[in-house]
Amino acid sequence: MPVVTDSAARRTSLHDRHVAAGAKLVPFAGWEMPVQYAGIRQEHEAVRATAGIFDVSHMGQIETRGPQALELLQLLISNDIAAIPLGGAQYGVLCREDGGIIDDLFTYRLDEERFLTVTNASNHAKDFDWFAVHAEGFDAEVLDVADDFAMVAVQGPQARALLAPLADAPLPARFTVASLTMACEPALVCGTGYTGEDGVEILCAPDVAGRIWDAVVAAGAQPAGLGARDTLRLEVCYHLYGNDLMETCGPIEAGLGWCCREATGFLGSEAVAAVRDAGPSERLVAFQLTGPGIARQGNPVLGGGEVTSGTLSPTLGVAVGMAYVPAARAHVGEPLEIDVRGTVRTAVVVEKPFYRGSAA
Numbered sequence: 633m634p635v636v637t638d639s640a641a642r643r644t645s646l647h648d649r650h651v652a653a654g655a656k657l658v659p660f661a662g663w664e665m666p667v668q669y670a671g672i673r674q675e676h677e678a679v680r681a682t683a684g685i686f687d688v689s690h691m692g693q694i695e696t697r698g699p700q701a702l703e704l705l706q707l708l709i710s711n712d713i714a715a716i717p718l719g720g721a722q723y724g725v726l727c728r729e730d731g732g733i734i735d736d737l738f739t740y741r742l743d744e745e746r747f748l749t750v751t752n753a754s755n756h757a758k759d760f761d762w763f764a765v766h767a768e769g770f771d772a773e774v775l776d777v778a779d780d781f782a783m784v785a786v787q788g789p790q791a792r793a794l795l796a797p798l799a800d801a802p803l804p805a806r807f808t809v810a811s812l813t814m815a816c817e818p819a820l821v822c823g824t825g826y827t828g829e830d831g832v833e834i835l836c837a838p839d840v841a842g843r844i845w846d847a848v849v850a851a852g853a854q855p856a857g858l859g860a861r862d863t864l865r866l867e868v869c870y871h872l873y874g875n876d877l878m879e880t881c882g883p884i885e886a887g888l889g890w891c892c893r894e895a896t897g898f899l900g901s902e903a904v905a906a907v908r909d910a911g912p913s914e915r916l917v918a919f920q921l922t923g924p925g926i927a928r929q930g931n932p933v934l935g936g937g938e939v940t941s942g943t944l945s946p947t948l949g950v951a952v953g954m955a956y957v958p959a960a961r962a963h964v965g966e967p968l969e970i971d972v973r974g975t976v977r978t979a980v981v982v983e984k985p986f987y988r989g990s991a992a
Contacts, residue, residue, distance in 0.1 A: 644689035644836035645782045649845055653855055656864045660927065661753035663690040666857040676863050676946040678828055678854035680989065683788030685845065685853040686861055688833070692756025693781050694763055697746040698772035705747055708766060709739060709901060710892040717984055721807045721824055724891050725760060726898030731882035731907060736761050737872060738824055740809040748777075748820075752873045766899070769847075781843060782841035784834050786848055787864075789990040791831035794851045799843075803832055815847035828863065828868030828989035863943050869918055869954065869985040875929050876954055877915060885912040885956065887984070888951040915962035916940065920971075921951040925977040927970045934969040934976065947984060952986050955977075956990040 641664035650657060655666035666687065696705055704841040705713040711724035720741050724736040729955045735755040751759045756778060763774045786795055792803055800813040812817060812821045816839040820832045836844055849855060862872070871877050871886065882900075884907040885891050889970045894901040894908070914937065921927065927942040933955050942953030957968065966981040 633752060642690075644666060644687055646687045646689065646845055649842060650687065651856075653856070655857060656859070660858060661690055663827060665869075666691060666855070668859045669855045671735055672857070672859035672863060673891075673946045674931040675854055678949055679856055679860060679864055681788070683767035683786060683791040683794050683831070683846050684827075684856035684860065686856050686859075687783075687786070687787040687845070688785050688854055689782040689838070689841065690753040691783050692751035692759065692776075692778040692809060693752060694749045694756075694760055695775040695777045696749065696763065696767075696772055697748065697775070698770075700771040701744060701745050701747055701773075703766055704770045704772045704774075705739065705749075706896050708763060709716065709737070709749075710898050710900070710904070712741075712890075712893040712896055713739065713747075714896075716747075719804070719810060721809055721822060725877075725883050725888060726762065726881070727898065727904065729903065731891045732879040733877045733886065733888075733902045734762060736871060736877055736888070737741060737780035738822075740820075740822060741819075742788055742809070750783075750893030750963040754874060761971060764834075766780075771787060780837070781835045783836075784828075784841065784845060784848070784855040785825055785831065786834065786853055787827040787829045787831035788828060788853075788899045791829065791853070794853060795832065795848065798847055798851065806830070808982075815844045817844055818936070819844065826870055827864040828870070828985065828987065828991055829864075830990040831919050832937045862941075863977045865941055866941050866952065866954070867945055867947055867985065868989060871916075872941060881916075881956070882907055883912055884911070885907050886916050888975060912980065913961055914956045915959050916954055916956050917962050917966075917980040917981045918952065918954055918986060920969055920982050920986070921953075922969075922978045922980055925972050925975065926951045927953045927955075927972055927979065931973075932971045934971060935961070937961070937968075947987050957981075 937957035
């Protein structure tokens with residue numbers, strides 16, 4: 633039987649599918665979401681080996697459109713929005729004026745003057761308010777369209793082969809987006825994901841999401857929950873907002889300088905440029921434990937620093953994680969000692985990522 637711990641949480645349009653599949657449901661960012669079905673390890677391994685399907689309908693969407701939509705997004709987002717081709721996708725961060733990260737997000741260019749930005753569930757309301765406030769004075773309209781979409785991710789080395797017979801046209805390549813028919817239903821299909829594996833994310837009307845989900849599961853995709861999504865993303869060192877990213881740190885410290893184009897003049901660009909030039913006082917590193925134990929978010933690193941994410945890697949069979957440490961200790965091979973609930977555990981800084989999937 634599913635476990636429900638917050639009756640006030642919102643439910644996605646796929647909730648009945650999760651219940652029928654025996655999912656364990658937990659509250660997450662104001663939503664009641666499946667954390668696992670058959671088990672985290674089994675779901676994780678299915679995504680690495682074949683294909684899994686995730687309900688990510690808790691994610692938010694903001695549409696920006698109008699003659700100055702590009703100019704507005706160029707002000708707000710760290711990357712170069714003008715470089716996104718029609719039908720393209722781009723990762724970037726939303727920064728405060730002091731360079732602190734408000735959110736990390738993907739933006740898709742649907743038309744010359746129309747963009748769709750996908751936000752993290754926990755930050756959606758905050759992000760939309762930020763967009764709306766800064767849209768004043770621009771000939772652009774900002775719309776909260778989160779309720780217009782359900783969203784599923786189909787990920788794994790066999791994901792595209794599994795989906796191809798369900799689509800009415802070739803699936804979009806990595807970092808592109810296309811309007812297709814999936815399982816006889818209209819959908820926006822995006823060549824993006826959060827697992828390190830190849831695949832797509834599908835945005836569709838909530839009332840047709842169930843039919844797409846059923847068709848993909850029938851084709852062989854394993855339903856996977858938030859638990860596997862977290863272990864998968866950590867193995868490839870993808871950031872999780874609230875763990876590895878927050879308003880008190882900037883993109884240079886987080887290793888996201890590659891998606892910052894200070895020359896565009898985005899909000900926070902001067903602060904980001906100053907840290908890039910001077911060098912950050914701390915950096916986010918990947919580490920592997922060299923003995924027993926598992927380090928978790930909040931565990932202190934002796935000598936300075938803190939673990940932001942940690943797990944036992946199902947693929948590698950060792951405990952891994954990420955942590956902010958002083959910049960002088962952020963080089964590969966640096967030994968670390970981590971206080972795990974009163975017991976000192978040894979670790980070493982390693983190269984990112986821990987694992988390269990089919991999307992590499």
